[in-house]
Amino acid sequence: MGFSVGVVGAGQLARMMIGPATELGIDISVFAEADGMSAAMAASMVGDLGDASALRRFANGVDVVTFDHEHVPLEVLHELANSGIKLHPAPEALLFAQDKLAMRARLGELALPMPSWARVDSAAELTAFIEDHGGQAVAKTPRGGYDGKGVRVVSRGEDVASWFDHGPVLAEELVRYTRELSQVLARRPSGEIALWPVVESIQQGGVCAEVIAPAPRASRRLQVEAESIATAIAENLGVTGVLAVELFETADDRLLVNELAMRPHNSGHWTIDGSLTSQFEQHLRAVLDLPLGSTAPRDRWSVMVNVLGGPASGTVPDRYPVAMAGYPDVKFHEYGKASRPGRKVGHVTVGGEDLDDVVARARAASMALTD
Numbered sequence: 001m002g003f004s005v006g007v008v009g010a011g012q013l014a015r016m017m018i019g020p021a022t023e024l025g026i027d028i029s030v031f032a033e034a035d036g037m038s039a040a041m042a043a044s045m046v047g048d049l050g051d052a053s054a055l056r057r058f059a060n061g062v063d064v065v066t067f068d069h070e071h072v073p074l075e076v077l078h079e080l081a082n083s084g085i086k087l088h089p090a091p092e093a094l095l096f097a098q099d100k101l102a103m104r105a106r107l108g109e110l111a112l113p114m115p116s117w118a119r120v121d122s123a124a125e126l127t128a129f130i131e132d133h134g135g136q137a138v139a140k141t142p143r144g145g146y147d148g149k150g151v152r153v154v155s156r157g158e159d160v161a162s163w164f165d166h167g168p169v170l171a172e173e174l175v176r177y178t179r180e181l182s183q184v185l186a187r188r189p190s191g192e193i194a195l196w197p198v199v200e201s202i203q204q205g206g207v208c209a210e211v212i213a214p215a216p217r218a219s220r221r222l223q224v225e226a227e228s229i230a231t232a233i234a235e236n237l238g239v240t241g242v243l244a245v246e247l248f249e250t251a252d253d254r255l256l257v258n259e260l261a262m263r264p265h266n267s268g269h270w271t272i273d274g275s276l277t278s279q280f281e282q283h284l285r286a287v288l289d290l291p292l293g294s295t296a297p298r299d300r301w302s303v304m305v306n307v308l309g310g311p312a313s314g315t316v317p318d319r320y321p322v323a324m325a326g327y328p329d330v331k332f333h334e335y336g337k338a339s340r341p342g343r344k345v346g347h348v349t350v351g352g353e354d355l356d357d358v359v360a361r362a363r364a365a366s367m368a369l370t371d
Contacts, residue, residue: 014039136155180203182265189286211304233245273331274302301355302349307369309341310340323368348362
């Protein structure tokens with residue numbers, strides 16, 4: 001008996017599934033949106049994500065289909081599911097990763113903690129929300145935004161007036177948080193859940209720059225609350241595979257749900273080298289409904305630093321001779337992407353006993369790939 005998984009989307013997340021799939025003897029194939037993408041080495045088909053017939057041909061050759069991102073049209077996913085193709089996560093769950101308004105409404109039904117929010121259909125309605133929430137708010141496009149795109153702090157509705165040409169906007173209170181956290185778990189269709197430690201994520205220009213695992217100064221109460229929130233979301237939304245719940249920690253010791261991702265997530269990349277089971281191996285186990293692996297950390301501290309932008313000339317691997325010689329205990333990961341300001345082109349991971357030392361080495365190793 002063998003297993004096969006098809007991944008829709010050929011970005012770096014699909015690329016990082018290839019190694020664990022190979023180690024487990026799982027046949028993995030990728031549906032790419034274009035030639036030359038990060039996971040091109042496993043691409044068996046290139047096509048339009050809105051082409052249901054092409055996706056059906058791709059899916060017919062695998063046991064289960066999963067995703068590198070949340071941007072496949074929902075109507076296409078329903079068409080595939082209705083034709084008997086096994087999708088994990090299912091369209092009914094992916095709705096809440098694709099549509100932030102639907103996500104907020106569902107989390108409200110579950111009485112889970114989150115910022116004050118509203119659907120606004122005009123600049124005037126957004127201005128009224130802003131006035132009711134201290135003179136500033138966060139405006140988000142309900143669909144399509146990521147890594148800071150489609151998110152803006154506004155002081156008047158006119159700041160994003162053009163957004164309303166495409167439909168309603170999500171308005172949220174501007175949370176004065178002390179730090180951002182992330183709780184990552186995996187859930188298989190039969191219900192088993194495995195959680196990694198809650199981590200701290202540090203943003204740079206709206207993009208995750210660093211992750212510290214476990215989150216420093218995280219009380220047992222905070223850990224239990226983060227796990228409880230993520231578990232409730234996974235179970236009530238029917239999530240299968242990896243789920244990342246991005247959280248705000250506030251000055252008054254509250255946790256608020258910020259965003260959801262129903263796939264491996266940047267805040268879980270540290271698990272490749274820092275956990276007994278990486279999020280990518282776990283995702284494959286989960287979508288195939290195989291028993292989940294241990295999430296125990298390998299080191300007291302693991303720090304992941306993204307390589308943002310890349311070198312001004314050449315490629316990340318061009319920097320390996322010097323970087324690897326200078327940092328032999330660092331794990332280097334490269335995504336097969338051309339350099340571009342702010343773009344995630346790779347990451348480094350360091351583990352150890354002294355957090356300050358681990359952070360310093362990870363940052364220096366990342367810089368060695370860009371300077």
